[in-house]
Amino acid sequence: MKITPFGAAREVTGSCYLLQTDKSNILVDCGIFQGGQFAQAKNFNDFGFNPHDIDAVILTHAHIDHSGRIPQLIKRGFMGPIYCTEPTKDLCRLLWYDAEEIMEEDFKRHNAPKLYSRDDVKVSVRRLKQVDDKTSFCFQDLQIRFHNAGHILGSAFVEITEEGGKTVTFSGDLGNDDTPILKQKDVLNKTDALFIESTYGDRVHEKDAERWQILKKAVTQTINRGGVLLIPAFAIERSQELLYELNNLAEKDRIADVDMFMDSPLAANVTDVFRKYPEYYSVKAYKQLTGGDKLFDFPGLKVTRTRNQSMKINDSRWPKVIIAGAGMMNGGRIQHHLIRYLGDPKCTVLIIGFQAHGTLGRRLYSGQKRVKVLDEYVNVKADIVSIGGFSAHADQKMLVNWIRKAKKRPGHVYCTHGEEHASAALATRIKEKLHISTDVPRPRQTINI
Numbered sequence: 001m002k003i004t005p006f007g008a009a010r011e012v013t014g015s016c017y018l019l020q021t022d023k024s025n026i027l028v029d030c031g032i033f034q035g036g037q038f039a040q041a042k043n044f045n046d047f048g049f050n051p052h053d054i055d056a057v058i059l060t061h062a063h064i065d066h067s068g069r070i071p072q073l074i075k076r077g078f079m080g081p082i083y084c085t086e087p088t089k090d091l092c093r094l095l096w097y098d099a100e101e102i103m104e105e106d107f108k109r110h111n112a113p114k115l116y117s118r119d120d121v122k123v124s125v126r127r128l129k130q131v132d133d134k135t136s137f138c139f140q141d142l143q144i145r146f147h148n149a150g151h152i153l154g155s156a157f158v159e160i161t162e163e164g165g166k167t168v169t170f171s172g173d174l175g176n177d178d179t180p181i182l183k184q185k186d187v188l189n190k191t192d193a194l195f196i197e198s199t200y201g202d203r204v205h206e207k208d209a210e211r212w213q214i215l216k217k218a219v220t221q222t223i224n225r226g227g228v229l230l231i232p233a234f235a236i237e238r239s240q241e242l243l244y245e246l247n248n249l250a251e252k253d254r255i256a257d258v259d260m261f262m263d264s265p266l267a268a269n270v271t272d273v274f275r276k277y278p279e280y281y282s283v284k285a286y287k288q289l290t291g292g293d294k295l296f297d298f299p300g301l302k303v304t305r306t307r308n309q310s311m312k313i314n315d316s317r318w319p320k321v322i323i324a325g326a327g328m329m330n331g332g333r334i335q336h337h338l339i340r341y342l343g344d345p346k347c348t349v350l351i352i353g354f355q356a357h358g359t360l361g362r363r364l365y366s367g368q369k370r371v372k373v374l375d376e377y378v379n380v381k382a383d384i385v386s387i388g389g390f391s392a393h394a395d396q397k398m399l400v401n402w403i404r405k406a407k408k409r410p411g412h413v414y415c416t417h418g419e420e421h422a423s424a425a426l427a428t429r430i431k432e433k434l435h436i437s438t439d440v441p442r443p444r445q446t447i448n449i
Ligand SMILES: [Zn+2]
Pocket: 061, 063, 066, 151, 173
């Protein structure tokens, strides 16, 4: 069996592995590159293989850096099925149509080229084939099994065994141990080779209690100052986790009647998908739900779907809380709010997710005092606060522990899906702590298993 990463090797985004045996050519994920302008351009390049030659795509989860180039793969000739879990199927439908809409707007405004059309999305959605997590299925000479990865709703790590041959496991993205809504990730089975994500391969998150404290402090301090709290959120998982935590905060600590806005039609639609799959929730969240708590709903919360409703947020009284996308602040409604509030010392921007190089979010996270938002320069006077523990990704300790607790230690570990220093740090740690040989593959490096 041969494996070649075509993205997310020594970088975080663009996840795409080609797995080849004598009888099969399959892809594990096919995501877009995110970040600066350079990353955008990379999405128009050749895949590095011929889409006609690919028999199937195995999709670990819906995030766009894992799924976002699938409609383009289809546009360029891929004819096969895309296997994923049921929630991933629902979420991909929302994310792909949303991405296409954004591309269409950019095309109309700046004549920017589109990666794919609405028709390509339509075909892609039809090709999504849902598989049960836990039950394995055969595809040509491969036995494939999905396991819960605890990262976002429907996320999976995938075990693939060649007939009479070796087993390789792709972690996809692995969830934080303290995810408030989802079930914890499953235990890793015996595998000859493990390809593991390393987004936070060099970092350890704050504890759950600290995360809670930082969130509470950011909310109460900003409210007491009479300011505006901006929370740029990724539409999937982080937005729902925030609603869940704010719901608890509103009920336990009675945040004085402050308006909170969920200013993202996509996040609102994704929240509807969450409501559909309570069987994926943790015991705690499930109990709360069956006890009558609505989880994602509380007094003071307003969901703004239309542009008009979004613009009216400006007129509402201070203090207020606004949750809006995009999570890395390089697009979406959050930019309009940033222009308005970033220059005000009473306001706070709360960063709750990974910020890739080249994004506005990364510039704010690294403390830049003057940034360009849309076409305007803004002096940053608002407080910039970040909570790593809210990340949907496991940190270094959790990644190492996940391997430590495996039914049998993997034969070899390849660290991918991380900036080079993060992947290298995780590789070293695994070697030192678990005595497993490790590598940090280069993009397009073919590995024989
Ligand atoms: Zn992800």
